[in-house]
Amino acid sequence: MASQIVSAVGVMVVGVFACALYYWLSDKTLQVIFPTPRDDVQRASRNLNRRAVVRPWLFLGPALILLGIYLVYPVVATFILSFYGRSGTVFVGLDNYRWALSDAGFRQSIFNNFxxxxxxxxxxxxxxxxxxxxxxxxxxxNIAKSLVFMPMAISFVGASVIWKFIYEYRGAGQTQIGLLNAIVQFFGGDPQVWIALPFWNNFFLMVILIWIQTGFAMVILSAALRGIPEETIEAAVIDGANGWQIFWKIMVPQIWATIAVVWTTITILVLKVFDIVLTMTNGQWDTMVLANLMFDWMFRGGGDSGRSAVIALVIMAAVTPIMIWNIRQANRETGGH
Structure with missing residues (x-):
């Protein structure tokens, strides 16, 4: 444990030092390439303008290179791979896309994601x-907010394990250790294998993500609510509005942009949901979603890189428009800064 901490601290120190050194050397290089002689005011002014143009790109260069290597290249490679067969060496054209349109498992995953x-x-x-x-x-x-926000600190796998104990089922005649079955049994009901109930088991899995992400939504929306001018609420009270009317007609419209950003942020996360389904059901009992289907086709049963690439592209196509809208909305909220 101690060696891991020392290693992590060392990497951070070296990384910060390397970044500072890069920026310092970049600036010095610009000064050498574009000097500003005191005896030539026109040339000095021209070189200062050139520095101003080049410097942002020079500073952004490493980030752009890393984005190209780890983001742009994988997208292009995945698109090309979607036209190849299982091994990724035999060109099959649109066969993988035809498979996706006709495969029952793919359609089930689309339905579950929906x-x-x-x-x-x-x-x-x-x-x-x-x-x-x-x-x-x-x-x-504040105490209540802390309790609601606490699940955000738990990984999706950890949260799934917690809820697996809640949904736990023991055979007939055995003591039910699962909280939900214990409650059902206490009120005279029959224990159920909750995560194996077709269709409804999807909702039992959704509860886990709702439990985790509600804290995130609460924090963002709470900050937005605090930004509502008190004058508007006081005016509504004076006009005779009740609490329900103030909430829906005064408060919600003023934070609608923030609500939309929270909604779309969680939507992007939902489109990529993977851990919860893998931990709870492994995609069994009609709970498969696109990310898990992609994982299965890529890494199980010998793997099929072509079909998994198609599924990856479908996920990306679903996420990208929402992400772009979210970024634009956030920029509009901050005035474009």
């Missing part, structure tokens, strides 16, 4: 907004 998109962003945003409003009105609100 369910996740309908339920999770809406539930997280709504619950986060309601909790943000309620906790601002009670003296122990």
């Amino acid at each position: 369910l996740w998109l309908l339920v999770v962003p809406a539930a997280c945003t709504f619950l986060g907004l309601v909790i943000a409003v309620l906790t601002d009105r009670i003296w122990w609100g």
Whole structure:
């Protein structure tokens, strides 16, 4: 443990030093290439302008190179790979895309992803907004917010293990250690294998992500609520508006842009959901989503790089428009800065 900490600290120190050295050397290089002689004002002015043009690109250079290597190149390579067969060496044209359109497992994954998109962003945003409003009105609100936000500190796998104990099922006649089955049994019901119930098991998995992401939505929306001018709420109270009307007609419209950003941010996360499904069901019992299907085709049963590439492109095509809109909305919120 100690050696790992020392190693991590060493990497951070070396990294910071290397970055500072790069920027210093870059600036010195610019001064050499574009000198500013005191006896030639026109040339000095021209070189200063050239420095101003080149310097941002020089400083951004390493980041752009890394983006090209780790983002642009994989996208292009994946697109090319989608036209090849299982081994990635035999060109098959559009066969992988035809397979995707006709495969029942792919259609099931699309349907499941659609369910996740309908339920999770809406539930997280709504619950986060309601909790943000309620906790601002009670003296122990900060404690409540901390408790709601706490699941954000847990990994998706860790959260799934916790909820696996909640959904745990033991055979007939055995003591049910799963919290949900214990409650059902206490009220005279029959214990169920919750994560194996077709269709409904998807919702039981969604609860895990809702539990994790509601804290994120609450924090962002709570900050937005604090930015609402008190004058507008006081004016609504004077005009006779009740709490329900103030919430829906005064508060929500003023933070609608923030609600949209939270919604789309969670939507992007939902489109890439993987860990929860893998940990809870491994995609069994009709719970497969696109990311897990891609993983299965790539790394199991001998692997099929062509089909997995097609699924990866479908996920990227679904995420990209939402991400672009989210960035534009965030820029609009900050005034383009």
